[in-house]
Amino acid sequence: MGHRFVLDGPEELIAYECDACLLIKNAPEIVVLPKTTQEVSQVVSFCHTHKIPFTARGAGTGLSGGALPLKGGVLISLNRMDQILEIDTENHTATVEVGVVNAHLNQALEATGLFYAPDPSSQSACTLGGNIAENAGGIHCIKYGVTTDHILALEVVLPDGKITRLGGKTRSSHGLNLIGLLVGSEGTLGIITQATVQLTPKPTEIRAYLATFSTIESAGNAVSQIIASGLIPSALEFMDAFTVKAVNQAYDIGFPEDSEAVLLIELDGTLHxxxxxxxxxxxxxxxxxxxxTRSAQTAEDRQAIWAARKGAVAAYGRFQPAFYLHDTVIPRSELTSVLKKILAIGKKHQILIGNVFHAGDGNLHPNILFDPDDADMLQRILKGGEEILDVCLQAGGVLSGEHGIGIEKSKYMSRLFSEADLNKMKQIKAAFDPQQLSNPLKIFPIRAGCGETHLSISNPLLTTGGAWI
Amino acid sequence: MDLSTQELEALESSSVIQPLSIGDIQTEGFILTPNKVEQVAQLLHISVQQKRPLSLNYNDALLMEHPLWMNMKHLKTIRNHRINDLIITVETGITMGELRQTLASQGQQFPLSYPDDLLLADVIAQDRPAAETGLSGGYPRDYVLGLEMVTPDGEITHYGGEVVKNVTGYDLNKFYTGSHHTLGVITAVTLKLAPLPEATQDWGFYVSSPHHPWLEDLLPWLHQHRHQLTACELFQKESWALWIRAQGTKNSFSTLEAELKACLGNPKPTSSQTTRSFLKRTHLDQSHLLRLTIPKGLSALRKTLKEIESLFPEVKSYPIQLRLAAGFVHLIWQPDNMPQLTKLKQPLKQLAKLAQNQGGHLQLLDFPSDFLSLTQKLNLPNDPVAQALMYQLKALYDPHNILHSRHLVFSSPSHTKESSSS
Incomplete structure (x- = not known):
């Protein structure tokens, strides 16, 4: 691999001590930057032989600590594996190395009339490997599906260093569906090094709309009715009044501020x-x-609306320097009642909460804003965060819709799964990785004494600007 | 979990366990008909304890010596129907017909269509692609949001939830859907639904061979309208015919029809009887079915077709079905047109190789017991690492290899009639 691509200086390692979730930091002991699957395999084989933990990392934009090397060891950065190996326009597929940035693939597809649909807000920076590991979503997944719906084949380095290739250029699974199991497994079952993804023909007509409502209830009811009617918009996003104000201040976008809720909606397809x-x-x-109700008059207007939406979280920085966010998903018919409860929790604990989320999927993103230097506020947001989680789970919700569990939510897994459920997942992990070396201590609740002593917990909830939801 | 004698007697006296007969012939097997999920766990336990093979599919059970056949027909409770969320949680013993009727009464549908008498359990376990929604994929796994599975160790496990997006833990919904009842018994699923369409329109046309240019115009058109078109099947028996189905509003159909006819060069419509016969053919359950999955582009389709015509010169005597834009080719042999079995094996191997070279694969479905070894070879991936991993996972769930399916055959089929006769 060459010395240039092995980093071990403290000042070099510090860049890899966390991802976009700054909850917990822990630097690896060494970072390697392989260029090929064979090199990844060699590194993993070495780790396997010497019982050294390893963690794969893409662009480090993840929000749940998935790329954090909790047990130190070797961090395998896949950024140099950034080649688009094939674009097959006839069969609507692309084969890529996993270090390819999501947006770069779409740039390469520009002239083909095809696109890669999953579009997490971080798409200008995040890599496809990270998207696959976390089963990333995005604004348009209400219509086009999340990452797992677009993966046709994977090349994987298993935790013992063996390389396997699964799938082909079709969606049909061959034998047991290992691709379905590996996508979203957060690097705990091996390291994905290549993928064949399905491409989608670009729609010929796209229209975006903005609708304002005087109550959250009206907006929530509109969402429910859109879904129940069978309309499948290509995007259906919600912003509360506070978020609209923040976005207007940051981007001068001119969203109406005389309302309690705004829906951003996009339709696409043929003109008819x-x-x-x-x-x-x-x-x-x-x-x-x-x-x-306004519609975007030009493609530029439409892009400005979505840029403001994607930049909403950064806009919160004008109010507090840090935020803590959840990624729960609830049944869509529960939107109104859960949102009201979230706002009440904010009021009760005197904390600012901005809500901007994927309403069409019921995927909430309550952003709890705070000042990390204010110890009292920190306690209040922790309490508020727990209560929000409880409200969502009581409404039939789940912990994460697109950010993954990582280390950030692993302690809550027992609230959703029985011991038998969790044991089955742990047994799968053990079947792939009996030595527990591949991205250890993720997804499953960590028992006391099982690794916490390694952790350098900085500010327990500090998440600064630059995160994406 | 150890089952007491009383518990076993209780299962027998409540007819949960009964001798299995085929017609008037009494077999050495038993039919298991659980009434509740806990009984599924008990019955699996008996199967493991006695190391007796168990199958959830009647035809598969008949391939085994001393079989246990678990019939799920009594487990059909609708556990929760979130009508406004378009989500239902239902036990898998329900038939697709019963599910269709239940949902239709609320103006809803499961977006994939299957024969009415098929059990949901089999649709999910086989991840059975449907004729409808074939354009956008059409796999049950795309609609499974949660599931309950009883594993051979007697645990009742749950994954997913009544939400449409979920990355909480490993995606066992995807892993279990399509596992052909070989990892456990899926007893309930949560499904994503759709409203019934305002209208449905079928078009049937006679067309020339797919080697002719019309297909070059049709394929891009299908992709462009994939959200409105729910099926596109090309059939050959005596001649080629095309069936297309669209869902949506009535006023959108006239434009589609005009565009479609332009693509096909003003084709001759088929009679409604012919269309009905095509539809029936998509649901041939008592047939031996070869499913070739290939990339959805034109070249792959034509190359495959050419190879089939050369490998199976008598292809015109049994139906061939191309599911356009989804990349499926089905060859259907019915017992009355089945050529000599031994003649089929070599061409099937060649076809499998061709499919693999193109990025697809060949699956044998419902072939007789003589084909078990070939099915085992073809229906699992060639890659030895992937195959070893699948065996390892199978052993993790089912260490005694109790759960059997002839679609997904693990290890030497020691309990099967094929091996015992050889």
Missing amino acids: VVLDQEDRLMAILSENNAQQ
């Missing part, structure tokens, strides 16, 4: 279909007392 859907959408918005 979009026009038909537009009529139905407008009827639903009107029936639910939308105050005003």
